[in-house]
Amino acid sequence: EAQVTQNPRYLITVTGKKLTVTCSQNMNHEYMSWYRQDPGLGLRQIYYSMNVEVTDKGDVPEGYKVSRKEKRNFPLILESPSPNQTSLYFCASKGGLVGNEQFFGPGTRLTVL
Amino acid sequence: QKEVEQDPGPLSVPEGAIVSLNCTYSNSAFQYFMWYRQYSRKGPELLMYTYSSGNKEDGRFTAQVDKSSKYISLFIRDSQPSDSATYLCAMSPSRSNSGYALNFGKGTSLLVTP
Numbered sequence: 001e002a003q004v005t006q007n008p009r010y011l012i013t014v015t016g017k018k019l020t021v022t023c024s025q026n027m028n029h030e031y032m033s034w035y036r037q038d039p040g041l042g043l044r045q046i047y048y049s050m051n052v053e054v055t056d057k058g059d060v061p062e063g064y065k066v067s068r069k070e071k072r073n074f075p076l077i078l079e080s081p082s083p084n085q086t087s088l089y090f091c092a093s094k095g096g097l098v099g100n101e102q103f104f105g106p107g108t109r110l111t112v113l
Numbered sequence: 114q115k116e117v118e119q120d121p122g123p124l125s126v127p128e129g130a131i132v133s134l135n136c137t138y139s140n141s142a143f144q145y146f147m148w149y150r151q152y153s154r155k156g157p158e159l160l161m162y163t164y165s166s167g168n169k170e171d172g173r174f175t176a177q178v179d180k181s182s183k184y185i186s187l188f189i190r191d192s193q194p195s196d197s198a199t200y201l202c203a204m205s206p207s208r209s210n211s212g213y214a215l216n217f218g219k220g221t222s223l224l225v226t227p
Contacts, residue, residue, distance in 0.1 A: 104156040
């Protein structure tokens with residue numbers, strides 16, 4: 001089944017404790033991205049990757065890092081999480097050079113205490 | 114002014130009704146238009162995808178784009194309780210420096226009652 005997977009699905013952590021949220025897709029897509037979803041603000045892009053070893057900032061990149069060492073994986077790293085990063089996070093991917101149909105993962109609900 | 118505006122609802126309709134969901138936008142560069150459905154505690158699921166203006170139909174769903182008015186719509190015919198979800202519109206330019214970032218509306222919550 002073609003899908004985007006994320007782990008963990010739920011995470012509660014404390015301020016300053018480094019964490020990584022993994023994202024993997026099995027559709028051989030070149031493009032992957034991360035969004036966060038907050039009440040009243042909607043979905044906003046954090047980082048994106050056009051292909052392996054090519055990443056760039058989205059609209060809200062502060063406090064986040066990413067890496068793209070393999071085509072299928074695009075982890076999101078919070079090196080020193082803070083309470084304002086409590087949110088619902090989604091990974092998305094798209095294939096091909098034309099169009100913009102993006103497919104989303106199931107989400108990771110992060111709480112930073 | 115936000116680039117994409119969407120009435121948050123909630124919208125409550127009886128089963129079998131025709132549902133109309135809408136978004137307006139301000140960026141005339143938007144060329145790709147999408148509707149996503151999001152159930153509680155789930156990821157957005159792509160429902161409809163349209164390039165530029167026109168209509169697209171898929172089963173009970175019809176998407177319309179009017180670029181002259183900067184207005185897009187999603188119609189759901191014969192609505193079912195299983196259609197109860199939040200519907201998100203999303204759009205983007207065909208080419209941009211922002212890496213295919215989708216500009217989302219805040220979502221409309223729909224409840225279809227039996």
